[in-house]
Amino acid sequence: MTDYPIDMATKPDVSAFFDEATNTISYIVKDPASDHCAVVDSVMDIDYAAGRITYDHADQLIAEIERRGLTLDWIIETHVHADHLSAAPYIQQKLGGKIGIGSKIMVVQDTFGKIFNEGTEFQRDGSQFDALFEDGDTYKVGEMTAFAMYTPGHTPACMVHVMGEAAFVGDTLFMPDGGSARADFPGGDAGELYDSIQKVLALPDAMRLFMCHDYGPNGRDIQWETTVGEEKAHNIHVGGRTTREDFVKMRTERDATLAVPKLIIPSLQVNMRAGEVPRDEHGNPVLKVPVNGL
């Protein structure tokens, strides 16, 4: 197993921004020792019925970073999201910073390049991103060392990003009463997801975990922060003594009942391009709908 550079003594300042339209939580993570920060999983607003894109949610993050006078070092995507569009290029254009994702993005680009019948101008080498992380790769947010943990299962390119005593779990785990993310997208695998979740649960019990999504199960208020210890004890899908076999069976049965995410078609086309909207031969932004392709 990879030896990760865990540093529980570094306590970053984490600000969360909940997006009601997609139940996504975006984060600004500030290095405690400097005025540098990272953004994790930003959201671009879309009215899909109208084909209209706006930036109200991303503008909240930008305004907060500007208000506090922070320098943005990194714009992190935990994975290619299927339920919301990333605002990474919009934020980068306003504030700078490098856009990073897992190196297995190439697998995702290959899979969805075929499904969306992309031409040769769509590069499948991850070159739309500024950095491609391998398991255990480190990077700096100011003086704080962050690292990426390879956690496939929900998608082949998923990574959990750990910054001091805060881990951004993407779509591996949900809050303890929400369980885990689905594993039925192309390239997803419930067994791999179980193994990845075990990697997260092997982090120190006091590690703070920040969710990418919350749906407020059973009518509770939206929450996004828990700890490894809480997940180990109480997660409804993997807590206690759940075996890999039990998990795969539960996950597979449950995934068969889930609807396709409302924004999967625009999300994949944009997010596999690091948040850029594809363009037609005239240079106009345009999205495709493959019929019976997904």
Ligand SMILES: [Fe+2]
């Ligand atoms: Fe996801």
